Amino acid sequence: MSAIIEFKNIVKSYGVNENRTFALRGASFTVDKGEFVVILGPSGSGKSTILNLIGGMGRADCGEIVVGEKNIANYGDKELSEYRADNIGFVFQFYNLIPTLTVRENVALVKEVSKNYAGADRVLGEVGLSAHKNKFPSQLSGGEQQRAAIARALVKNPPLLLCDEPTGALDSGTGIVILSLLQNMSGEGRTVIVVTHNSALADAADKVIRVKDGRIESVSANEKPLTVEEVNW
Numbered sequence: 001m002s003a004i005i006e007f008k009n010i011v012k013s014y015g016v017n018e019n020r021t022f023a024l025r026g027a028s029f030t031v032d033k034g035e036f037v038v039i040l041g042p043s044g045s046g047k048s049t050i051l052n053l054i055g056g057m058g059r060a061d062c063g064e065i066v067v068g069e070k071n072i073a074n075y076g077d078k079e080l081s082e083y084r085a086d087n088i089g090f091v092f093q094f095y096n097l098i099p100t101l102t103v104r105e106n107v108a109l110v111k112e113v114s115k116n117y118a119g120a121d122r123v124l125g126e127v128g129l130s131a132h133k134n135k136f137p138s139q140l141s142g143g144e145q146q147r148a149a150i151a152r153a154l155v156k157n158p159p160l161l162l163c164d165e166p167t168g169a170l171d172s173g174t175g176i177v178i179l180s181l182l183q184n185m186s187g188e189g190r191t192v193i194v195v196t197h198n199s200a201l202a203d204a205a206d207k208v209i210r211v212k213d214g215r216i217e218s219v220s221a222n223e224k225p226l227t228v229e230e231v232n233w
């Protein structure tokens, strides 16, 4: 398999002088194309920082982030903006849907900035939301809102789907359905990276990256990952 992401010796700090805190203290790992990757670690260990840097949101202090063949750590603002538009789908813990737009309108919103726009109706069908597309977010359950957010991320047809604690606000049963959906989205042309607190998900990952105090504690590959449904939650 070929690496689609090479995260090399990344240092990232926030703030200046006495307020400077190091979120990443030299973190390295690789991700292969099509993998379902799970990032585990305690709160404050640097998980979101890793995802944000891969997603082209913010810059590292030093190190290289090679995505495909390109070192995005050297990108200027315009290049990063294009990179995000063409390559990245992002899913957040609290969905971040626009409350005054319908589900379909939320998903269709990115049409303007998408080179590979997949069509809102098609993607809403894939996440099982066809019957709810004319509703507003407040009329949906948490799990349905997260499906809508996943549809919005997928409608750009991004090669990288980055999910930061996507089940953090859901009950465990609904969370499992969402994680199953995300696992099924990985493979072939799409790489999915999920940050979670739930270490049981490790059994379903192709690769597990454990983060601690801004460093990579371990990277392990699963020869035979379970399906999310098979995991002993």
Ligand SMILES: Nc1ncnc2c1ncn2[C@@H]1O[C@H](COP(=O)(O)OP(=O)(O)O)[C@@H](O)[C@H]1O
Pocket: 014, 015, 021, 022, 023, 041, 042, 043, 044, 045, 046, 047, 048, 049, 050
């Ligand atoms: N925008 C920011 N400004 C200042 N400190 C930050 C910022 N984002 C993250 N941090 C700090 O960096 C460290 C790692 O944060 P984060 O990557 O969000 O960890 P995690 O997602 O694992 O909880 C924490 O100490 C956090 O307080």
Ligand SMILES: [Mg+2]
Pocket: 047, 048, 049, 164
């Ligand atoms: Mg976080």
